[in-house]
Amino acid sequence: MKKNGEVSDFLTLYQQVYADLYHFALYLLKNQQDAEDVVSDTVLAAYEQFGQLRSRKAFKSWIFKILTNKCNQKMRAYYQQTTPLEQANLWHSPDLAGDASVRSAFSQLKEEEQLIVALNVFGGYKEKEIAGMLNQNYSTVRSKYYRALQKMRASLE
Numbered sequence: 717m718k719k720n721g722e723v724s725d726f727l728t729l730y731q732q733v734y735a736d737l738y739h740f741a742l743y744l745l746k747n748q749q750d751a752e753d754v755v756s757d758t759v760l761a762a763y764e765q766f767g768q769l770r771s772r773k774a775f776k777s778w779i780f781k782i783l784t785n786k787c788n789q790k791m792r793a794y795y796q797q798t799t800p801l802e803q804a805n806l807w808h809s810p811d812l813a814g815d816a817s818v819r820s821a822f823s824q825l826k827e828e829e830q831l832i833v834a835l836n837v838f839g840g841y842k843e844k845e846i847a848g849m850l851n852q853n854y855s856t857v858r859s860k861y862y863r864a865l866q867k868m869r870a871s872l873e
Contacts, residue, residue, distance in 0.1 A: 726766050729775040730759060737783055740838035743822060744787045744830055754790055758783040780839050781849055821871035829864035832857060
């Protein structure tokens, strides 16, 4: 059982990142219901493991790692389903998902590029932090990030 202070700490930290978590999941999964489900699963997993978090300052990075894993699991399930993604009624929340042309450009990126861009845009992480989260070299992540942005720009032009 959690102590009251621990529950309060969790709720305070969670409230600071909820919108970013949701937008990150929505951009990656392209489906409002799936994004909500993944964020819920993430919050539950984070709450259950909150006592193991050593530093409250690391909460945002830590919960985004959990969310990234949950999103990757969901995306693997997408690829295994029999209905093609184009027919799965994706992007049905234009008010939250942003401009259709930006969504289209984003969806043309490789999965890893989407993850890197989304972590930067919605998570507010710098390339160096993303490199640490993905266990990759900083210069590799930086190159992938800028190539992804170039691809999106070219698609939008």
